[in-house]
Amino acid sequence: MRIMAWLVQEIMMPENDIRHLASTAPFRYKVYDIPKRSGGTRTIAQPTAGVKALQIAAVRWLEAGRVPIHACATAYCKGRSIRYNAAQHVRNSFLLKMDFRDFFHSIVPEDFSGLLINRLSSEIDEDEMLFLQRLFFWKPRGKPPCLSIGAPSSPFISNAVMYPFDENISEYVTRKGITYTRYADDLTFSGHDRDDLEATEAWVRYVCQRLPYPHLTINDRKTVFASKRYRRTVTGLVLTNDKQISIGRERKRAIRAAVHRFLTRPMPDDEVARIRGWLACVKDVEPAFFGRLERRYGADGLKRLLKT
Numbered sequence: 001m002r003i004m005a006w007l008v009q010e011i012m013m014p015e016n017d018i019r020h021l022a023s024t025a026p027f028r029y030k031v032y033d034i035p036k037r038s039g040g041t042r043t044i045a046q047p048t049a050g051v052k053a054l055q056i057a058a059v060r061w062l063e064a065g066r067v068p069i070h071a072c073a074t075a076y077c078k079g080r081s082i083r084y085n086a087a088q089h090v091r092n093s094f095l096l097k098m099d100f101r102d103f104f105h106s107i108v109p110e111d112f113s114g115l116l117i118n119r120l121s122s123e124i125d126e127d128e129m130l131f132l133q134r135l136f137f138w139k140p141r142g143k144p145p146c147l148s149i150g151a152p153s154s155p156f157i158s159n160a161v162m163y164p165f166d167e168n169i170s171e172y173v174t175r176k177g178i179t180y181t182r183y184a185d186d187l188t189f190s191g192h193d194r195d196d197l198e199a200t201e202a203w204v205r206y207v208c209q210r211l212p213y214p215h216l217t218i219n220d221r222k223t224v225f226a227s228k229r230y231r232r233t234v235t236g237l238v239l240t241n242d243k244q245i246s247i248g249r250e251r252k253r254a255i256r257a258a259v260h261r262f263l264t265r266p267m268p269d270d271e272v273a274r275i276r277g278w279l280a281c282v283k284d285v286e287p288a289f290f291g292r293l294e295r296r297y298g299a300d301g302l303k304r305l306l307k308t
Contacts, residue, residue, distance in 0.1 A: 003061055003128050010057040018054065022131055025051045026139035029148060045138045045148035054135055055153035062160070067119055069159045070166035075184040076155035083245060083285045085183045086234040090243050092179060092190035095232050096197040098204060099222035103185035104147040104154055109133040111161045111213040158184070161214050168207050173200060183235050197225065237285060247286050255282065259293060263301050276306055 001009075007018050021028075028048040033041040047055065069077060074085040089095060100106065116129055124132075136157055138148035147154045166182060173180045178191040178200060189200050201223065208216050226232045232239040238246040247255075258275045261267060279302070282290045294302055 001061075003058065003124065003132065006061045007054060007057055010060070011053060019131070021050050021054060022135045025054070025135050026137060026145055029138050029150070031140075042149065043140075044150040045140070046150040047138075047148075047152075051135070052152055055151060058132065058135055059153050059156045063156065066123065067115065067160045068163060069156075070163050070170065070182075072166050072170055072181050073159045073162065074181050076159060081284065082183065082235040082237060082281075085181050085188070086237040086239060086245050088179050088181050089188055089190035089234055090239050090245060093192050093228055094190060094194045094197055095224075095226040095234070095239070096189040096201060097222070097224045097226075097234070098187040098189075098201065099219040100185040100187075101217045101219040103216070104149050104158060106216055107147045107158055107161055107214045109137050109145050111215075112136065112157060114213040115161050115163070155184075164211055164213070165207060165216070168211065169204060172203050176200065186235060188234050194225065194227070245285055247282060247289070251278070252289060255279070256293070256296075259297055259302070259305065262305050263297060272305070279306060 004015055004018070007013075008015055011018065013021075025047065028051045029045040030048070031043065031045045033043055036042050046052075074080045074082075074088075112133060113129055116124055116132070133145070136147070136151070136153050137145040138151065139145045147157060162182065169180055169187075173189060176191065176196045176199070177193075178189050178196055181188050187204065189197055191197055205218060208218060228241050233248075238248040240246055255275070255278050258271070258278070262272065262275060279290070279293075282293070
């Protein structure tokens with residue numbers, strides 16, 4: 001089924017209305033900034049409800065066997081998580097972490113067109129390609145269109161556009177016996193030979209320059225080598241020397257203190273929500289610690305916190 005027929009069926013909206021909405025979609029975003037933990041701000045651009053519904057339906061069309069996501073991609077994929085991402089590296093001694101600068105905003109409509117030409121040339125024409133570009137890409141004021149942080153379609157589109165990069169890197173590291181995962185813009189490599197990881201860093205930079213799309217830049221400040229002699233973290237989780245995954249001592253102390261505050265005094269809703277998020281992570285990553293919290297503070301107390 002062609003994309004327009006699919007959207008008419010899924011959204012139950014006349015084709016002319018869908019086309020009109022998509023033609024103005026790049027400008028139908030609510031834009032605001034939020035603080036980053038590392039300092040500065042991050043720009044969030046959320047599409048309006050109508051555009052969001054179209055984006056979600058169009059992604060379902062692409063997901064139906066039309067556009068692959070590489071196995072090394074661990075973010076925004078069903079059955080994968082930050083724990084899954086970290087677990088791939090827990091048995092290796094050396095770690096290399098790299099990061100892309102301004103990842104979503106670096107992915108532009110031409111990158112998406114390259115993907116569609118390579119994967120869907122028989123299922124999509126030029127008019128449909130332009131339609132999807134307008135639907136998925138935000139137009140910031142005074143800047144060219146790009147993927148937005150805040151659109152429900154951006155995670156899938158970024159993973160799909162990254163397939164050639166992921167495939168190239170995976171082929172290289174497999175020959176070296178190195179494990180590779182990518183959680184959005186976070187690249188993690190692990191192995192038993194530091195020299196191989198240093199060669200891998202050089203290869204990643206070469207591939208970034210060589211691939212026709214997307215055009216990505218390594219954030220040099222976030223390139224990190226680590227070994228078992230030092231604290232190793234992957235997507236915020238600690239790899240212990242006994243080949244386990246932990247949320248880390250500092251976070252455990254913070255969670256214990258937060259649970260105690262909740263049980264002994266009134267707490268703002270936003271702080272309660274933050275603690276609930278922490279506890280959900282604990283149950284997935286380190287269930288033994290969650291059990292210790294239950295024994296210390298009582299299962300009923302934690303249930304009350306989780307249901308608040």
